[in-house]
Amino acid sequence: MACFLLTTLFISFHALIPSIHSSGHASTCRSFCGNLTVDYPFALRSGCGHQGFRELLFCINDVLMLHISSGSYRVLDIDYAYESLVLHDPHMSTCDSLVLGGRGNGFVVEPWRAPYLNPTPDNVFMLLGCSARSPLFQGFPGKHTPCRNVSGLGCEEYYGCPAWDVIDPRRDGPVYRSGPPDCCAMPYETIKSVNLSRLDCQGYSSAYSLAPLKVSGPGQWAYGIQVKYSVQGNESFCRACEATGGSCGYDIDGNNDLCMCGTWNSTSNCDTGCVMQSTQMHSAQENGLQR
Structure with missing residues (x-):
């Protein structure tokens, strides 16, 4: 809550300056294709989900397709449990x-x-x-x-x-x-x-x-x-990310785990990253006032 309030205080200044941490990712990676929910570790957007499943699922005319080396298959069901x-x-x-x-x-x-x-x-x-x-x-x-x-x-x-x-x-x-x-x-x-x-x-x-x-x-x-x-990798990272309201993803260049927190990313979770983001916004605000 404190993090949210702090971000709100600087939102007007944030709108006036470029965000140096905005990565272009959507605020959430969960999406839908037809009647199927596409959630972690899968994704339809680059950088979302687990890197082991990148470029695997595609939504074509509300039909979810899985593509591997042997061909394309229609996905009839995903059982996350x-x-x-x-x-x-x-x-x-x-x-x-x-x-x-x-x-x-x-x-x-x-x-x-x-x-x-x-x-x-x-x-x-x-x-x-x-x-x-x-x-x-x-x-x-x-x-x-x-x-x-x-x-x-x-x-x-x-x-x-x-x-x-x-x-x-x-x-x-x-x-x-x-x-x-x-x-x-x-x-x-x-x-x-x-x-x-x-x-x-x-x-x-x-x-x-x-x-x-x-x-x-x-x-x-x-x-x-x-x-x-099977998700191979740091599952505890993803649990911590989701527990703080983030979406699990990865850096498309370095293949490192990322926690996506709205218009910015964190290498740990959204609570830690939010404090960092707010601090940087505060510095940007001061620089703007000094000009």
């Missing part, structure tokens, strides 16, 4: 439709983003129409395939979807002999990236568990890519 996003790839197969021809984006994240952004452990990727030359099956002849269920989700149930009605899928057993199955399910951490060209696959589907809810078959699975995000 669970720290996850749900993404939609328009070329991803579902229970009602198979999309083949290698058109799906898959999911490949840039190496420097890997500590911040990865599919959740209960997200299953079902790779479709992979050739025997695929890296998935190298070294496996006569041995067990790498395919397996993830959190109760897998190909055996997925074969029962209406999308397979026009195809008689090859359902090889757990041992790789005559050829790979038409569907191979596995968790993301097994392959680290879903690159359809590199894996020599025709398509893919992705679903994630709705635990503790139980669904009665693949027709009710949650299709999409559920991604877990």
